[in-house]
Amino acid sequence: MNNRMLLALATATAMTFALPAFAADSAQDFVDKAAAGGMFEVDSSKIAEDTAQDQAVKDFAQKMIDDHGAANAKLQTIAGEQKLTVPKELDAKHKADLDTLQNAKDAVDKPYVQLQRDAHSEAVTLFESYAKDGDNAQLKTFASETLPTLKMHQEMIEKIAATGTSTTGEAAPATSSTTPAVTTTDTANPAAPVPGANSFTEDQAKDRIQDAGYSDVSKLTKDEQGIWRGQATKDGKNTTVALDYQGNIVAGTN
Known part of the structure; x- marks a missing residue:
């Protein structure tokens, strides 16, 4: 019996690790992760919009505020209809990332760009996974409809990163x-x-x-x-x- 229990536990553990790193295993888990990511996008972008020196970075930050602000509002509406709870504050990881940005001694351009690259990589993985295998029809539709915008953001920030952000405020060519x-x-x-x-x-x-x-x-x-x-x-x-x-x-x- 003990051996069977150990085998079952090992199988369950293997299945857990087989999931994508930022996938959601339930509707509430998706809401938690999507909401935290969306709030971080808006909060970090407000900092960059005010303090970044490169115009391309400032423009990108404004687009994140607009697009993710709209997505956050839509997610909150759907979550309310589905009787799911939307977190009202950032999780520990995103709080730490936001603190890093707020306390940057030099220009925030480069750390902001890197944080955005990481955040959009995680978001695309999360939304792709839930759009495919999610357990809530309305949230699956939301994930599927939001995914193209996230991919567009990802392309934009990768292009900014590849071009390189200046410290003089000059826009990329x-x-x-x-x-x-x-x-x-x-x-x-x-x-x-x-x-x-x-x-x-x-x-x-x-x-x-x-x-x-x-x-x-x-x-x-x-x-x-x-x-x-x-x-x-x-x-x-x-x-x-x-x-x-x-x-x-x-x-x-x-």
Whole structure:
């Protein structure tokens, strides 16, 4: 009997460790983790919006406040309907990360970017896992609908991290028609915009173009190559603009 109990315990332990590191094992667990992550996104981004020196970082922080603020409100509504409890304060890990940011002696840009990279990696894992295997239909739908935005955020912060954040407040250089879209060591780089299956929705494409400094974005259509094309204004001038599946934005295209 003891051997059987030990075997059952070992099997249960193995199943636990087989789960993704940031997966949720119940509806309440998902709400706890998603709410804590969402609150951290807003709180940390408020710090960065006020104190970051790089404009690209400040712009990203503002988008996190807007997007995660809306997602947090939606999660709270669904959790209330499902009689689930939404935590009102951060867990210990996120509190420690927030303290690190608040107490940074130098510019917060680099620590904020790294915290955002980690946070979005965890969030994408959590939402992907629950969208696939979650035990609550409404929360599964919420996870599935929120996931594309989280992935877009992840692409944005990885791009900022790859470009490097300045300490002088200078914005990262904008993508141009001669900027390589793919970096390799032994092959020629195709120029953007790059054809390919484009997962951006029209709203996401518009947001991404606006985040790059364009306004009055209109007439967006996705062509047969998977490239969003439309009209926009920048520096007081009207121009055509294109967004490819990699997130490259190119002005003056046909």
